[in-house]
Amino acid sequence: MHGLGPVRLPHYDGRAAGPHSLLADVAAWTGSEPMRRLLEPHGGALPGTSTADDLAYLEAFSAVHWDFRAGRERHETDLAPLDPEQERLVGRAALALGLGADAKPRRRHYTHVLVLGGLVGSCLFRTRFAAQLLAEGITADNVTGVGGFRPLGAADFEAAAVSGLPCEGFEVDAIESTLKRAFDLRGEPRIDQGGDPHTAPGRAWKVATYEAGPVVVRAVAAPSSQPDRRRADTVDTCRFWADEVVDLAPGDSVLVVTSSPYTAFQHCDAIAHMGLPYGCAVDTVGVDPSILPEPHLRKAHTASGYLQEVRSTIRSMQRLYDAAYAAVQGRGVKAPSAAAR
Incomplete structure (x- = not known):
């Protein structure tokens, strides 16, 4: 072949x-x-x-x-x-x-590292990978984990229990907990939020901000652009983050952190919805879940x-x-x- x-x-x-x-x-x-x-x-x-x-x-x-x-x-x-x-x-x-998996960023410094959420297991190894990149010499001004108000399911709670991770009820809680573990965040965050995710998840939003030395670390959940029909999707979340949280601008650089085999489509979406509209550079890296050290996270x-x-x-x-x-x-x-x- x-x-x-x-x-x-x-x-x-x-x-x-x-x-x-x-x-x-x-x-x-x-x-x-x-x-x-x-x-x-x-x-x-x-x-x-x-x-x-x-x-x-x-x-x-x-x-x-x-x-x-x-x-x-x-x-x-x-x-x-x-x-x-x-x-x-x-x-x-x-x-x-x-x-x-593409584990090597093209740049040495990024304005933003954006970690995409998902199931609890994905949040665990993606945030850990982001922290590893920074520990190995990549620098960034901001690290953000984006999640949503998707209620956690049985697979999420099982992964959290096996990993010893405290988790509340939504995906954004999982991304925040895994950021705290990966970046050894101490102290209470500043919380900005609106709406009720239990009764109207399409209208709810949350930003938890931690000051971690020279790097600002955030967990973000966005309101939906169609709040009466669905929860926020990835595009809603990234645009909310870009507009309302960090004011993404031309000249900025964004490193998207995800996992294979999703690297390609999420990279294209990041360029379409962040790179082109905001004039910023976009790179994407992904960790390979098939070679993770933990059997319960390996896929x-x-x-x-x-x-x-x-x-x-x-x-x-x-x-x-x-x-x-x-x-x-x-x-x-x-x-x-x-x-x-």
Whole structure:
């Protein structure tokens, strides 16, 4: 199996770099050999008429062949077995497409390190990874863990109990507890909050701020942009953080910390929703949960899991392509700063 060398994910170093290179990066990823090889077992082939057409084809194709969630949460999705040859192909292609762990930041200093939340186990090893990066020489002015008012479930409480982590009822509580452990935070934080997450989680928000020497550490949960329909999603949270908490601005740099196999799609979303609107540089790193030292946190990668996240990345590439194309056409709108709101 040859020709599956790594494909570069989109790079964005801020407004001075411009959006044109993003269009080229998305086109190269979409039409890459690893992607073409993934289509072959089902008789798929890119139309090749334009990047937008190729992305639309991939979105429709992946909805039929690679969507194993059926509306469920990721951790609730059943394993879909493939034959051994497909398993090998999918693993190699997914890694070539950027879904593997990338543990080395491109810069030595970032204005912001942004740790994405999730299940309690993910919060534990992502915040620990962020602290490890800073201990090994990466510097930052701010570290923020973003979560939400998702009620913790049985898997969360089990991971917390086994890890000896005190946890309250919501994901944002988990990200705060894991930040406190990872960065050895002492003392009481400053709490700014609004709404009631128990009765109206879509309207509730919270910012817990700790002063940790030269670094400010925060845990953030945002209100929803559609409060009557759903809780805040990642885009809501990142925009709330950017506008209301840190006033993200051109010239800033953001290091997003997550875990594989989510690195690629979350990187594209970060550029689309933070890099382009705010003019800041965005890098993304991810820890590999399959090699964690704790057996109760370790999670093996599966071929069907990789395919699911290839689909997620296709959809994120669509959003990024649309945002970059709008910026090239002069239709991109700068997000307002907190001072201007």
